[in-house]
């Protein structure tokens with residue numbers, strides 16, 4: 496499960512992956528055929544899920560990660576502990592650059608566990624390793 500032998504940490508990964516899997520089943524991805532589910536664990540233990548929602552006007556679609564984060568922020572949450580992603584296929588992929596930047600606004604070093612739907616292969620990443628120099632307005 497680990498990337499660079501990282502400790503997966505005391506997070507409810509099975510619950511998060513199950514929630515990500517349910518969200519992936521609700522993804523609207525008729526154009527890419529790549530349904531993604533995300534489950535974001537808040538500091539208080541709540542879990543917010545999101546899926547990608549595509550559009551006939553292609554650039555208007557949104558990724559699962561941002562859908563989950565925006566839903567959590569809209570519910571008043573701003574502190575996050577972990578993110579689980581369920582992706583289709585065999586190959587492990589990582590959040591896109593836009594999602595890395597948006598996630599990093601709220602949590603610089605979020606642990607991110609990705610599970611590939613076809614094989615069940617898992618890999619753990621850290622946001623700070625995926626985006627070491629996020630844009631910030633802080634001095």
Ligand code: THU
Nearest residue numbers: 527529531547558559589590591
């Ligand atoms: N997508 C996500 O939702 N999350 C990712 O981590 C990578 C890409 C979506 C965007 C688009 O709807 C589809 O997957 C193919 O890029």
